[in-house]
Amino acid sequence: MRGFPLPIHLFSVTRIGVTMQRTTHRSRLLARPVAVALAAAVALTASSCAKSEDDASGDKKPSAAADAGQKVVTPKPGSKTCTIEAYGGKKIDLEDATVGFSQSEKEANPFRIAETQSIKDEAARRGVKLLTANAQSQFSKQISDVQDLLAKGADLLVIAPLNSDGWDPVLQAAAAKKVPIVTIDRKINATACKDYVSFIASDFVEQGRRAADQMIEATGGKGEVAILLGSAGNNVTTERTKGFKERVAEKAPGLKVVFEQTGDFTREKGQQVTEQLIQSKPGIKGIYAENDEMGLGAVAALKGAGKKAGDVKIVTVDGTRNAVQGVVDGWISGVIESNPRFGPLAFQTLDTFTQGKEVPQDIVIQDSAYDADNAEQDLGKAY
Amino acid sequence: MAPPAEVLAVRGLSKTFPGVRALDDVDLTLHPGEVHALIGENGAGKSTLIKLLTGVHRPDAGDIVFQGSAVSFATPLDAQKAGISTIYQEVNLIPLLSVARNLFLGREPRNRFGLLDFARMHREAEEALGAYGVRVDVRRPLRTLGVGAQQMVALARAVASEARIVIMDEPTSSLEPREVETLFSVIRRLRDDGIAVIYVSHRLDELYAVCDTVTVLRDGRRVHHGRLADLDRLSLVSTMLGRELGEVRSEGLTKFTGDHHAADTDPVLEARDLTVPHQLHGVSVSIRPGEVVGLGGLLGSGRTETAKAISGALATSSGRVTVAGVPLRGGSTPAAIRAGISLLPEDRKSEGIVPGLSVRENISLAVLPRLSRFGLVSEARVDSIVDTFIERLRIKASSPQQKVGELSGGNQQKVLLARWLAMNPKVLLLDEPTRGIDVGAKAEVQKLVDELAADGLGVLLISSDLEELIEGSDRVVVLKDGAVVGELTGDEVTEDKLMRTIAGHAPDRDAVEEAATDG
Amino acid sequence: MAEATLKTVPLDRTRVLRWLQTYGVYAGVALLLVVNIVITPHFLSAENFRTQAVQVAPVIIVALGMALVIGTEGVDLSVGAVMALAASVTALYLGYGLLPALLVVAVFAAGAGLANGALVAFVGVQPIVATLALMVGGRGLALVLLPQLEDLRNPALASLGSGDVLGVPYLILIAAVLALLVAFVVRRTTFGRQLLAIGDSRPAAQLAGLPVRRVLIVVYVVCALLAAVAGVLATARLQASDPTSLGNLMELSAITAVVVGGTPLTGGRVNIAGTVAGAVLIQLLTATLIKHDLPPSWTQIAQAIVIVCAVYAARGRGKR
Helix, strand or coil: CCCCHHHHHHHHHHHHHHHCCCHHHHHHHHHCCHHHHHHHHHHHHHHHCCCCHHHCCCCCCCCHHHHCCCCECCCCCCCCEECHHHHCCCCCCHHHCEEEEEECCCCCCHHHHHHHHHHHHHHHHHCCEEEEEECCCCHHHHHHHHHHHHHCCCCEEEECCCCCCCCHHHHHHHHHHCCCEEEECCCCCCCECCCECEEEECCHHHHHHHHHHHHHHHHCCCEEEEEEECCCCCHHHHHHHHHHHHHHHHHCCCEEEEEEEECCCCHHHHHHHHHHHHHHCCCCCEEEECCHHHHHHHHHHHHHCCCCCCCCEEEEEECCHHHHHHHHHCCCCEEEECCCCCHHHHHHHHHHHHCCCCEECEEEECCCEEECCCHHHHHHHCC | CCCCCCCEEEEEEEEEECCEEEEEEEEEEECCCCEEEEECCCCCCHHHHHHHHCCCCCCCEEEEEECCEECCCCCHHHHHHHCEEEECCCCCCCCCCEHHHHHCCCCCCECCCCCECHHHHHHHHHHHHHCCCCCCCCCCEHHHCCHHHHHHHHHHHHHHCCCCEEEEECCCCCCCHHHHHHHHHHHHHHHHCCCEEEEECCCHHHHHHHCCEEEEEECCEEEEEEEHHHCCHHHHHHHHHCCCCCCCCCCCCCCCCCCCCCCCCCCCEEEEEEEECCCEEEEEEEECCCCEEEEECCCCCCHHHHHHHHCCCCCCCEEEEEECCEECCCCCHHHHHHHCEEEECCCHHHHHCCCCCEHHHHHHCCCHHHHEECCEECHHHHHHHHHHHHHHCCCCCCCCCCEHHHCCHHHHHHHHHHHHHCCCCCEEEEECCCCCCCHHHHHHHHHHHHHHHHCCCEEEEECCCHHHHHHHCCEEEEEECCEEEEEEEHHHCCHHHHHHHHHHCCCCCHHHHHHHHHC | CHHHHHHHHHHHHHHHHHHHHHHHHHHHHHHHHHHHHHHCCCCCCHHHHHHHHHHHHHHHHHHHHHHHHHHCCCCCCCHHHHHHHHHHHHHHHHHHCHHHHHHHHHHHHHHHHHHHHHHHHHHCCCHHHHHHHHHHHHHHHHHHHCCCCEECCCHHHHHHHHCEECCEEHHHHHHHHHHHHHHHHHHHEHHHHHHHHHHHCHHHHHHCCCCHHHHHHHHHHHHHHHHHHHHHHHHHHHCEECCCCCCCCHHHHHHHHHHHCCCCCCCCCCCHHHHHHHHHHHHHHHHHHHHCCCCHHHHHHHHHHHHHHHHHHHHHHHCC
């Protein structure tokens, strides 16, 4: 499975090289092949004398306080729940327990950074012992990560899965130890309340609907709009599209979706596609970008074409700091948040469950939204 | 006691490739326990014959009768299964698998669960190889072994898979003397076990050391067969080369004038003790300005290697080359070229011309830096040089822009000569300059060589064409098995003398000598 | 009758193939232009051509380097990673100003090219394998240096990305100048001819005393530098450094442009005008499909068809 071992080595070692805090890792670095050490040295020198634009200001980190106050969307009556009796296992006190957290992707985008941070903050707030692992976007590594966490004595697991399938070996190992599992942001294809306890995530269809509401409000419900789709074959893409189109059809028949092209969730592609769009359809009223990056790409394209803020209404989903700043600046009409702060909700669920009370099997995290009215004051909440 | 029935009988075998009659009505008979030498110069048809026997190609006409029944192998694997194994120069086993696995590939011992029985495999592999004088850890990957040892594994595998005939194609070309000895003792064991061997080699001493019978091929035909002991070395060489001994030859078959150019001056090129492992063993050649020195010898005697070692294209382990008294850094073609050495390589198509580039670019290729300033090519200067040489060498191309790949062989060769003459070389190394080109172009090239020598160039001439070599050279250095075995000067430069030198001399290599006396 | 057809058909096909090899890519560009003028609203405007040119400029710049590498019978898979590396290094050093940052980018790119070239020329690793290492490792390094997208506000960088001279964006000017420069190098310099000779027959070039290793290393360094230029320009246009996605699949776009443009993968020939036209062809194709809002999968299918056509047309070229 390890097709290209080089970058992984490179990554981990250079990371250590950059921070260079723990001497135990230093000796391992010396033991690695020369080439890798060399790469580490390159990274080290590069970052030690580097000077980026923001070094002076250093205002980028969102405050942890932004985490406060998280609500569960009220579960619909009749939705399934789970209890410790049904799941098997014994009651424990969360405060004395060890929680293992397995992150799927490397923390290279704001969502993952905020997600991991939120779990860590909540564990610290509750005084729970937390073990973390990061699979670096490799599924095989995530499987062994989780097995590792179990071996290290995790009593409870929070998993952000990279894939939905292929979890059987881990689930069996966890079941043998009766370790409750909560999955966040992506679902595992397995039986709830048997293989895992609960699944906590945003409702992407609902995000699409709320984006449509914002778009209808911004455009007045009339005219032609475009959609910048996410990566093809991704459930986030399909669900955010579905919700948006449903709501537009239902509430504003005057609003027509005339253009749907993929921007692959990247800023560059969002920019390129928008450039083509405004060439061929100069009368476009609004652009719905299925993530913030594509929306910011659209902003860059509009700026490049000499448009003014507000000429074309842009609505995006995610709620990153850059996009919310775009709302403040007037380029973006609205941002629907996709909440990465699973910490409080995940721990609350585990707490309730281990006390023996019932918890819902599917928990929807509440997403907030930013528009011209609240963007400036809530900028600190954006991640 | 009646002679044992023949294991292989080949009758009237013929094969034509587009434009070439590679094999023409060839017979070959092989008895159990017979070691049969198959010899011939380049293009004689040896490899075609082997490929027909082993199912690589199918014959156009003729029969192959193996162990009493006519056979037609579809693939080399079929031939191998039937009992004809081939050991090539390059070992064709799986380098990453262990020695034992290679030895038992396809017929691994299994235990009662149907799994590989490694213990038994390793034990039997050690025993089998021990018999061939190879003592290694059979668990190691094959590639960690030396070439000789790998060849022994291939041989052991062939024997163990119950081969009736083992074909060895130049088996000793990369072996150490000690390994050659081991190989010979193995061949003798095969003979005692009633296995027939077809042995292809150019090393006469080896042939006489192990072979009983011989078939000589020339131009696709069988020109001699019989007991090797009945044919002395000189006759063998003359049969191979197609020259009758003592035959009176009329002069003037080639375009060489026959004048001797060499002045009594210091040599322009001096190569001393050139040694390349397995290929050259201390070869020394010197050439004076205006002298054409021929390199004589059979195929594989080290002629091409000598030329390449002088020109820096082949790295030497020892020895040195001086040009006009200045020592040359070894192993660097650019350095040799700067010093004034130019090599016209034997393989014109793949090592000489750049087929996709034009005549103009091919001619100017080496001299280009001299026609450039700050890396920018002066097109005017290139044109003038190209035009000069196209005219002087009478290169026939539709225009200087024509691709060299589209020209005839003779014109390609002239383009290469032009490339080097544009460099004003001191020494020209010509490796088979007239091979594969038509008669007219051949004469022109020969005349040109003469003229160049008359102009004071030192020329080293390698040719399989004996007439060309004898008439073109002022002096001939004779090579055999990578070593100089004689030098013909003045009146000695005759075909007769050349063949005697090739055939007669005892080998320089002690090991082979030992092996020879051993047999 | 039958004989006559048998004789004429292959003759015609060879002629058509030869024509396609030389002019197919230009004909394709012309055809797409005509079709778009007819069916695409607002196509015939300066603004539109400017957009297409600006979008294709980085691809052209990368493809120029790729054409040189392919001319030596190699391939460079690491161009996308080098673009990402250039993006992250730019962001990292922009605090010193644009010019110093660009110098550091050049150093990194040259290092990457040197690594590729040394592996190919000295170690003798196959180009596809040698550059694969850096394709994966280079992006890894880029992400280590800059783990996530960073917005850049340097005014000099911004004007590099969106400024113009007499209405012609810098991006287009830079691409045009580089294309002319590379074409000149291939046609008129010793280096260019040596490169072609090495690509056509490496053993012959070696025996002719050409500095084979030096030429190979320089080619890979030039290719990496051009990729870095493209990376910086793309970053300047985006006004953000995005090492995660910048240059993704760029190696394939560049190889496609080169091959469609009539440069054979077997080396020994470099067609710079064709390479530029190849990149433009793919750009126009993509633009057409996007402007008519056809599903994205169509774009991929259309690209695949163009590549198959190009490879079919190039089939005869391999034979000598």
